[in-house]
Amino acid sequence: MMTQEVVEKYADVFEIDANLCRLVQRIELLNFVNPQNIEAEKRRFFAHKYSENPKFHYPKRKFDAYKLHRLFYSQRLERIEDDEIRKLYQDVIYFYSGMIQCIENIGKGTNFYFNSLRSYGTPKERNVENAKFILHFEDEEEGSDMIPAFTAEEAKEYFQAFAEQYDFDLNVKLSTKLAAEAMVSNSTQTLLLKKNVLFSENQLKTLANHEIGVHLVTTYNGLDQPLKIFSNGLPKNVETQEGLAVFAEYMSGALTLKRLKELAYRVIAVDSLLKGYDFKDTFDLLHNQYKLNRDSAFTITLRVHRGGGFTKDYLYLTGLKKVYDYFHAGKDLGVLLTGKTTLSYAETIKKLQKLGLSKTSTYFTSAFVENNNQNKTLDFILQNLK
Template identity: 55%
Template sequence: MKQEINTVNKILLNIDTHLHKLVKKIELLTYVNPINIESEKERFFASKYLSEPDFIYPNIDFDKFKLHKELFSLPIEKIEDDRIKSLYQDIIYFYSGLIQSIETIGTGKKFYYNSLHSFGTPTEKDVENAKFILHFDENLEAEHFKPKHSVLQTETFFKDYSKRYDFKYHITHSDRMGAIAMVLNNQQTLVLNSNHMFSDNEIGVLTNHEIGVHMVTTMNALLHPLKIFSHGFPNNVETQEGLSVFSEYMSGNLTIKRLKELAYRVLAVNCLAKGNSFSKTFRMLHSTYDLNKNDAFYITTRVHRGGGFTKDYLYLTGLSKIYSLYKKGTSLDVLLTGKVSIEYKSDIEYLQEKGLAVKPKYITDSFAENNNKNKTIDFILDNLK
């Protein structure tokens, strides 16, 4: 009986390994970030916010058609466990959607529809939550919001913060990104925006967000026999970003300003979903909601890059779901096992029972104690619909 189980697992591991070889280059953020953001920002501002940016994207360095063909040729029918077979079917369709998204970057509507398929779009409830958050004010002149740290100084803060975790990763800088920091999962690399001057609050937010969750789940994922934990389960973006913003909250770094940023993203995605242009989305943020022009431009860029990238609304919905689990006393540890999603929590536990997954070695440091002291933040999170 033991030999039979080993044989069954060997078949699964072979399929999983082959799948890993096929999809290891599928990192959507690597391809969807424009390489000429700053020059297009200058041109857009010079046009009095009327011209549409002409973004340029990195070249795709894999054969898209061949990858699709090989992906659907994987013999998952040989997986005898129906529950695991169903999981791998979901994952293959998910990866196929990401490939379609990558191959249509910069094509306008084609990319937008693929983005919709992979990430969805805000509901009326999501938009109402965003508008609710915008009713609250914060002193934006506070010292911890002032930009004062260069990218090199900020790198030092990240290295110091990371001493609490027993893992190594790479740090690089880029002047070609819309975000101010991001983790490249497949490369175990943190990328910092060299064009940005970082505030104390941003460093607190980003260390707990990017390292405390994104790098933690990257490193935990490497410990499993199955590599699907590294490449990601379906719908993992909402869960992973929800955990990351929740880490900001638990560490005491989540502010009304930051929540408003997430709310603006929801409204920007909603504006995109209604068929509005880049310039109209920008003017909605800048004129209707009085967001400063630089922040409005970068949020609009995040949402319109590629032709319409809807994932940014998931930060707020993900936070709401994770906060709800926390209030119920539910352990979040299983969600730190890799790039996983709430919807597959029981499947992860099933894989752990089968010896095909392990419990997380690294636990987000901030989750051990609630250091949020802002009662207004608690009120907002408690009243999200």
């Protein structure tokens, strides 16, 4: 329980934290970067035999970017006496300023791509080699649990039942405007499901552990923290959050080699951006050279080309490796579940907890406790990634 003494001692931190919270809530990038006409453009792309790039339309920006930049940089960080905490909030301002520039340039080709590079980076050579290493493994034999058989409405019921183990509300909405089968909206605490798809039993288990077991767990843990920065997200938190989410798939026994290969294909696709590939070139690489079926190739290509070149997707695999190594080094995953955290700030989080500015996780990912992974091939791969 946070004491009045802590509130008074760190009054400047709480004031700046609250100010930034009001600003950050307006710029959740995924609310703007998902095209509104995915299905129509997919049909057109297929009808033209993959020869014409899709023309995607995006939601309109609902804020004045210049004014928002100015408000971020008007925060008087010099009032924060602790150097480490002041540096953290400085990093926050730089990071979210970059997010504003990303949103400003959605749909503007290389302008968006270069801002995406600044916010998320791009795969290094070893990351591409890791992806190719995974793709060399022979596909596993698929069981009946891999057959798409459940509608979005049935998936909704499955997720609601899964979430009962956690004491938080689960809001589920169906959407036709998602690049992925499911995603969590942090700002509205909502699980969004793609409406017109069928889900396999394995996919339901995977998404439940990924989206609810990590993304919603960290959403609600973040909301429970004294400082709102944990809810809005520490700088560059995507790699850690997605790493935790895929690690939850692994620990639950839901992660398959096919799913791991999907993450590897994303690395290959993001790397193609650096090589100057356009949408149809990346699709050709995945569909004709790597022999992915056209629906999977289109989805992965869409994910990395949306906005004008979105490099975020390579971080799932790098994040998984970092979290895997962190866990096997005997370190506490609970620190990383306290909100939308970043592994590189783990020691800062521990310091905030000692100062009374943070609390331990209210909710803890069930897969991390149960540890049901029995796939020796995946163990071998993860141990040997660079």
